[in-house]
Amino acid sequence: MEEKWMSEALKMAEVAVESREVPVGCVIVNNQEQKILARGCNEVNATLNATRHAEMIAIDKLMELCRSNGGTKLEELTPKCTLYVTVEPCIMCTYGLRLVKLTRVFFGCHNERFGGCGSMMNAHDMELGGPAGVPALLPPLLVTSGIMKEIAIELLQEFYKGENPNAPEEKMKRKRRHEN
Amino acid sequence: MEGKFEAVLHDDYYKDIELCWFSCGLIADKKEAAQIIKKLAISHPMSNYLHLKRVKQFNDELHVLIKRVEDNEDSMLFIEGITQIYTIQVPLKKPLTRKQFIESQKFWNCHFFEDKKLEKYVAGLMFTSEEIERHKCYMKLAQDEATKIMSPAGGLIVDPEQDIILARGYTNTKWHPLQHAVMKCIDEVARLQGGGAWNEPAAVNRTSDDKRRISVDIDGTAVEQESGAPVEKRSKIESYLCTKYDLYTTHEPCIMCSMALVHSRIGRVFYIHPDPFAGGIGSRVKIHCRTNINHHFEVFRMHDFDKKDLYNE
Ligand SMILES: [Zn+2]
Numbered sequence A: 001m002e003e004k005w006m007s008e009a010l011k012m013a014e015v016a017v018e019s020r021e022v023p024v025g026c027v028i029v030n031n032q033e034q035k036i037l038a039r040g041c042n043e044v045n046a047t048l049n050a051t052r053h054a055e056m057i058a059i060d061k062l063m064e065l066c067r068s069n070g071g072t073k074l075e076e077l078t079p080k081c082t083l084y085v086t087v088e089p090c091i092m093c094t095y096g097l098r099l100v101k102l103t104r105v106f107f108g109c110h111n112e113r114f115g116g117c118g119s120m121m122n123a124h125d126m127e128l129g130g131p132a133g134v135p136a137l138l139p140p141l142l143v144t145s146g147i148m149k150e151i152a153i154e155l156l157q158e159f160y161k162g163e164n165p166n167a168p169e170e171k172m173k174r175k176r177r178h179e180n
Numbered sequence B: 001m002e003g004k005f006e007a008v009l010h011d012d013y014y015k016d017i018e019l020c021w022f023s024c025g026l027i028a029d030k031k032e033a034a035q036i037i038k039k040l041a042i043s044h045p046m047s048n049y050l051h052l053k054r055v056k057q058f059n060d061e062l063h064v065l066i067k068r069v070e071d072n073e074d075s076m077l078f079i080e081g082i083t084q085i086y087t088i089q090v091p092l093k094k095p096l097t098r099k100q101f102i103e104s105q106k107f108w109n110c111h112f113f114e115d116k117k118l119e120k121y122v123a124g125l126m127f128t129s130e131e132i133e134r135h136k137c138y139m140k141l142a143q144d145e146a147t148k149i150m151s152p153a154g155g156l157i158v159d160p161e162q163d164i165i166l167a168r169g170y171t172n173t174k175w176h177p178l179q180h181a182v183m184k185c186i187d188e189v190a191r192l193q194g195g196g197a198w199n200e201p202a203a204v205n206r207t208s209d210d211k212r213r214i215s216v217d218i219d220g221t222a223v224e225q226e227s228g229a230p231v232e233k234r235s236k237i238e239s240y241l242c243t244k245y246d247l248y249t250t251h252e253p254c255i256m257c258s259m260a261l262v263h264s265r266i267g268r269v270f271y272i273h274p275d276p277f278a279g280g281i282g283s284r285v286k287i288h289c290r291t292n293i294n295h296h297f298e299v300f301r302m303h304d305f306d307k308k309d310l311y312n313e
């Protein structure tokens, strides 16, 4: 079952490639209905905003869905959902996922440079207490890694191979913007 | 009340010195000292302890370090020309600041190269009085941003070179759980550069003429003026993400926002209130100090600049 949803996430990573974004994709699936509620892929270049990672896009889509459904609260929906993402969420996204109370994540390959689910920091389960006397405000993320990681790695390698390291300054800047 | 600036540096710069045990002895015949030290350099190299001077003169005697002694290690040593072997505590690591150096010297002589810039940062004396006034003015405007909708936090991104406010934002988690002031400011900068992702609710939508120039009056109050320069066009060409920009935020960015600032290549960050639960650049972790991260930025905490002080000008 994990592979079915990860294939969908990989499709999104391919969408990213087409628009020359770092190939990372994700889907958020409703556990009970087994239905995709939101999709996302990197949109860093399109928005000139380095924080527009696949996970952030998908959370926004989910938020829109809640709004159009009138009344549904995001924090009530997210604990019933699972995120499938091709690459380990970065520290920013990991903490963002906790802020919206998503609790279950499957990812493909590790993100050695920015990974927040163990690679660079344990942002997925570090204890975050509330103000004095209040128990932990944010539930930890339960994380499973390695789902179809070979394909995720292949996509990334293919992407970075296409980059010309001898490009002039301007192109190099554009390249750096790709970093995820 | 005069506020203080604290540079939020890596913990290593503020740490008390650590000690370790070394075996040490007296050179029996001073005339042979050079030769004994030469032999020691080969038999007991100090490669991991290059900050320690090998020999120390004390009461007209030459004391020489032989080797580190681990806990529970039987330190029976016999070295030709060295007598009265004993164990002594010496600094484990290279002193990074003058304070650590002075502390280290009490135990054993160390090598130390003073970093003048670092010393100013450690002492909180990195800004001129004009700079301090400017930081205070911008921070006041960040606080204004928060009070607009009774938001818990407000932020401001400034181009310090042109002295221009590029973006303003306030935390609006009622609208969206991830719309923290910092994330909104970052997106505003993106919009200024021709991108951007978030559309604000119509009621608080802003227009481009909100970009204002700030100048500081002689008495220290902030004066906002309509910016004369066509900010938007210039920014589009010259800037890359938030490179070289300053962020003023009333509250320490959380872990998400702190990492967003790494991704966005921010130049400097100023904040007042620490976040002991999720603060990413000082309280829980210091993301900006991590050596394995590809972008580093300076962080300053402003002490004793509470609302009252800033509003009572
Ligand atoms: Zn991310």
Ligand SMILES: [Zn+2]
Pocket (backbone or CB within 6 Å): B180, B182, B253, B254, B255, B256, B257, B258
């Ligand atoms: Zn935040």
